[in-house]
Amino acid sequence: MELLYEGKAKKVYRSEVPGQLIMEFKDDATAFNGQKRGQIADKGSVNAQMTARIFQWLMEKDIPTHLIRRLDDRHLLVRQLTMIGLEVVVRNGVAGSLSQRTGLPEGTAIDQPVLELYYKNDALGDPLINDDHVRLLHLASPQELAAIRRQAMQINEWLRPFFQERGILLVDFKLEFGWFEGQLMLGDEISPDTCRLWDSQTRERLDKDRFRRDLGGVEEAYQEILKRVMT
Ligand code: C5P
Numbered sequence: 001m002e003l004l005y006e007g008k009a010k011k012v013y014r015s016e017v018p019g020q021l022i023m024e025f026k027d028d029a030t031a032f033n034g035q036k037r038g039q040i041a042d043k044g045s046v047n048a049q050m051t052a053r054i055f056q057w058l059m060e061k062d063i064p065t066h067l068i069r070r071l072d073d074r075h076l077l078v079r080q081l082t083m084i085g086l087e088v089v090v091r092n093g094v095a096g097s098l099s100q101r102t103g104l105p106e107g108t109a110i111d112q113p114v115l116e117l118y119y120k121n122d123a124l125g126d127p128l129i130n131d132d133h134v135r136l137l138h139l140a141s142p143q144e145l146a147a148i149r150r151q152a153m154q155i156n157e158w159l160r161p162f163f164q165e166r167g168i169l170l171v172d173f174k175l176e177f178g179w180f181e182g183q184l185m186l187g188d189e190i191s192p193d194t195c196r197l198w199d200s201q202t203r204e205r206l207d208k209d210r211f212r213r214d215l216g217g218v219e220e221a222y223q224e225i226l227k228r229v230m231t
Pocket of ligand 1: 087089095096097098126172173174193194195196208
């Protein structure tokens with residue numbers, strides 16, 4: 001298979017069918033824009049399976065995604081999207097950079113979800129940007145950005161109860177979108193790498209913050225999330 005792209009956590013190969021790609025999920029873990037590096041055993045497998053499960057479930061709710069099907073433990077067959085250079089973060093609680101930016105303590109509840117836009121640019125460290133910057137950088141037109149915001153909020157409305165039923169608080173998560181034949185589609189992944197997931201009862205962190213903050217029990221947390229999500 002021809003390798004098209006290798007990122008921090010994934011490799012992307014061309015498939016035999018034009019317009020389709022194969023995504024391979026790696027065990028490599030990075031944090032703080034690549035400054036911290038390591039491996040999380042079986043992370044690739046957890047993230048591929050969880051992404052496939054959640055994207056399938058979202059598609060049943062009429063949210064278009066790039067997923068065609070899961071090929072095996074680590075590989076997904078996906079549509080080739082023209083990616084939008086944005087990371088869209090939706091927050092239901094205060095954590096991470098929102099806590100640092102606002103001074104609000106982690107764990108503070110939020111009445112209405114907060115949506116943030118980040119410019120996907122490694123060299124700049126993925127800075128927070130606003131709607132005018134999106135227009136300035138030609139990342140999306142105002143109409144397209146409105147559709148992206150609507151879609152991200154709708155996904156949050158579906159995912160919150162999905163996780164809640166499984167004893168998990170969806171604190172925040174990051175989405176990436178792209179275009180396929182004129183249609184806005186959810187791309188990339190939804191996994192413990194890209195979400196903050198806290199146990200509803202104990203508030204224990206079951207996500208990549210265990211790696212970022214050296215909390216231990218990283219592999220166990222990923223396996224626990226996979227077990228709950230697959231039910
Ligand atoms: O670091 P921050 O608090 O802004 O992260 C918000 C959410 O977005 C977290 O769930 C984090 O895992 C996710 N994120 C991501 N990729 C990035 C930055 C943040 O998946 N490059």
